[in-house]
Amino acid sequence: MSLFMAVGLVKRFGGLLATDHVDLAVEQGEIHALIGPNGAGKSTLVNLISGLLPADAGRIVLDGVDLTGLAPHQRVRHGLARCFQITSVFRNDPVRDNLLLAVQAQAGSSFHCLRRREAETALMDAALALADKTGLAEVLDRPAGVLPHGMQKRLDLALALAARPRLLLLDEPMAGMGPEDSLQMIELIGRLRSETAILLIEHDMDAVFRLADRISVLVYGRVLTSGDAAHVKGHAEVQSVYLGTEAHA
Numbered sequence: 001m002s003l004f005m006a007v008g009l010v011k012r013f014g015g016l017l018a019t020d021h022v023d024l025a026v027e028q029g030e031i032h033a034l035i036g037p038n039g040a041g042k043s044t045l046v047n048l049i050s051g052l053l054p055a056d057a058g059r060i061v062l063d064g065v066d067l068t069g070l071a072p073h074q075r076v077r078h079g080l081a082r083c084f085q086i087t088s089v090f091r092n093d094p095v096r097d098n099l100l101l102a103v104q105a106q107a108g109s110s111f112h113c114l115r116r117r118e119a120e121t122a123l124m125d126a127a128l129a130l131a132d133k134t135g136l137a138e139v140l141d142r143p144a145g146v147l148p149h150g151m152q153k154r155l156d157l158a159l160a161l162a163a164r165p166r167l168l169l170l171d172e173p174m175a176g177m178g179p180e181d182s183l184q185m186i187e188l189i190g191r192l193r194s195e196t197a198i199l200l201i202e203h204d205m206d207a208v209f210r211l212a213d214r215i216s217v218l219v220y221g222r223v224l225t226s227g228d229a230a231h232v233k234g235h236a237e238v239q240s241v242y243l244g245t246e247a248h249a
């Protein structure tokens with residue numbers, strides 16, 4: 001069985017069928033990219049998966065557990081975490097405190113058996129490990145809100161990783177970045193493959209083709225095709241519907 005499955009997902013906005021009976025599977029260790037032209041329904045699908053929007057029909061299953069009726073925070077506890085297009089940090093607080101809060105929220109009562117000082121050390125160690133992993137060790141004392149854009153996106157990713165997800169939803173992690181930041185983000189996401197499966201929405205096709213093990217193409221709320229980069233690049237309908245439009249743009 002796949003690590004994650006969306007089965008027959010449907011979302012209507014009035015008369016518009018934004019998500020049209022979508023089936024999607026993400027395997028363990030896989031980076032699965034979701035691409036499609038503007039308005040294809042990518043954000044709606046990710047909102048259904050993360051629980052920000054209720055589905056009109058269909059199911060969401062992670063690791064054999066049906067998450068369909070659960071609120072977003074309950075889905076996070078079951079291993080489904082999300083990074084937003086807009087960063088969701090406490091802007092006036094230092095990076096260190098943002099990381100500590102996220103680690104603390106995830107740890108819950110798991111450090112209760114330790115003495116207070118030991119628990120604080122364990123939390124700080126976990127926060128510093130996250131900073132190291134995401135390239136934020138040099139900016140721990142800086143208020144999150146004054147970080148350059150690329151680092152804010154990395155902080156956002158670090159906060160999602162604090163939840164130790166089994167499946168991480170990344171909604172346009174490269175948005176608004178210059179080439180250097182994009183490259184660093186691509187490398188970082190590539191390294192995460194060993195610890196979590198990833199569903200990646202991204203308009204940067206270079207990033208998609210470099211990172212994705214599998215790509216699903218969404219058009220008018222439906223999955224047109226799924227496959228590896230070679231399959232998608234060679235798919236005539238994808239070329240005309242999506243890659244063609246991007247090239248023109």
Ligand SMILES: Nc1ncnc2c1ncn2[C@@H]1O[C@H](COP(=O)(O)OP(=O)(O)OP(=O)(O)O)[C@@H](O)[C@H]1O
Nearest residue numbers: 013014016018036037038039040041042043044045
């Ligand atoms: N809350 C809403 N109410 C009404 N219509 C909506 C709502 N959210 C999205 N839509 C419509 O649903 C369709 C899919 O939108 P969605 O934002 O999911 O597409 P997308 O593929 O993420 O686009 P983009 O790449 O531009 O972000 C669009 O026609 C959009 O106008």
